[in-house]
Amino acid sequence: MPSPQPSPPPSVVIFGSARPVTCAVMDYSRRLCDAINAQRPGFIAMRMIEPNQPAGFVRAIAEVLRRDQVAHFQLPVEGWGNAILPGSALLAARLLSRKGRIAVTLHEWASLNRLRYLSMIPDVLATDGFIFVSPQQRESFLRTSLVSDRKKQAAPVIPIGPNIMPARIDPERVAEERVKTRGSGATEAEIVIGYFGVLYASKRPDMLLRVIRALHERGTRARLLICGDFLWDKPKDREAFFALARELGVIDWLDFRGRIDDEGELMAALSAADVFLLPFTDGISTRRGSFQAISQLAVPLVSTRPERPDEFDLSPSLKAKIDNPATVLCPIDATPDAFAEAILRANAHKAEAIGIDLAKSWDDAATAHLAFYDRLMAANRKA
Known part of the structure; x- marks a missing residue:
């Protein structure tokens, strides 16, 4: 033979x-x-x-x-x-x-x-x-x-294309995540702000915390859910993030999951968010895998305006997500209070939020x- x-x-x-x-x-x-x-x-x-x-x-x-x-x-x-x-x-x-x-x-x-x-x-x-x-x-x-x-x-x-796909979302698991993320008692959240992706300067991790503080100052009990982590060779960035959370008085309103490798677990956790916040310093764009991943979920989104008006011309699906009433884009130099206002506006259109199909x-x-x-x-x- x-x-x-x-x-x-x-x-x-x-x-x-x-x-x-x-x-x-x-x-x-x-x-x-x-x-x-x-x-x-x-x-x-x-x-x-x-x-x-x-x-x-x-x-x-x-x-x-x-x-x-x-x-x-x-x-x-x-x-x-x-x-x-x-x-x-x-x-x-x-x-x-x-x-x-x-x-x-x-x-x-x-x-x-x-x-x-x-x-x-x-x-x-x-x-x-x-x-x-x-x-x-x-x-x-x-x-x-x-x-x-x-x-x-x-x-x-x-x-x-998106680094994660939502094919394995378990509704029961999502329901459990929503109960877990909202919490109970004195720290029960009225709204959960989700973030997905690696954390570094152009993602503005400090802004995430400042927006949670701004929401609390408005009388809205908000929790920040983070599915992602800092770069392995930047441990001081992680330490500074938690120090700032304590300084701003929002450490008890932070649900930091880190990197989640199991796609089913990750998508269930992300699905528990009421609004996603991605405050990119260079504007939302097609190159952002974190944006693509969460766009597949019918969850409102707040981010920053793209630098180019034709940024999404090559991707009609992503453009549909951008143009949806439940997506609110802010100027890159928006204040934490402006982002907080945008989150409340996006959440008001939650019933109109769409998840797009990026399988192709x-x-x-x-x-x-x-x-x-x-x-x-x-x-x-x-x-």
Whole structure:
């Protein structure tokens, strides 16, 4: 009996951080790989790299390039932080091999802090093809002088899909979560404000607490439900958050769940919220996985206005969520009291809130990525 033929190697390898990260970019990468392989089995794989092993880091990328494969990085990945090595590994690997192609998805560009921007320059210079998840980020990138006009113009916008899906919501579990989250006695909440996602500066964790304080000052007993956590390498941010909650007198009104990996448990907890609050510093956008996740639930939403009027033109479903009466968008510089007022307005339209179906979004993302990879590999064969 002939021995089975070995499976062909993948055409594309997405690299990620081997560190335990709370960053949603890695969740996105796994979903994307699953969606692409559903259309072309075995086409793409993931490989996790340990940033503190420089030689192995560069060697792994060079091996992929030498096999004429596409090495695909998702940037920024919080597990690599502002370290110089992850920002120069692609360039170092390119110096070891002229074969293969390097692709980078820039999840953020317009609002990168300066150190993060500088650390990424070597990788950007070494990249053959770029992908953006938001028109806002692509437009900002078009103004850079780091890469050629040809590469900039060829860079597509491919909206992300949600990192979590609501397929396994148990109504009984949701009812239990609502009782649990509202509490009882002196700290029984009249309204539960939900937040989902990683907590860092552009998500304004301090604003979440200040809005709860503002609601209490208005006479509304509000509880803050957080399903998410701070970045693993920023423990002081977590400590400062709880210190501020005590300072503002809302620590007893904080239900901090942290990261919840089980999707059923997560969606049941989120479904217990009366209104979601996402006070992004750069406006709500298609690149925000946290927004996509909660948009699938028929729960009112308060966030900040998008920076671009056409931000959601590529996603009619998300635009429907934005245009719903139970969604209230505030200026980016809105005060805690303004956010509190918006929450009460959104909650008044709770019966009109919608949850949108984003199941097809990953199929669309996979199709668009395959077209991008095909073009990149065709250019490689011609080179």
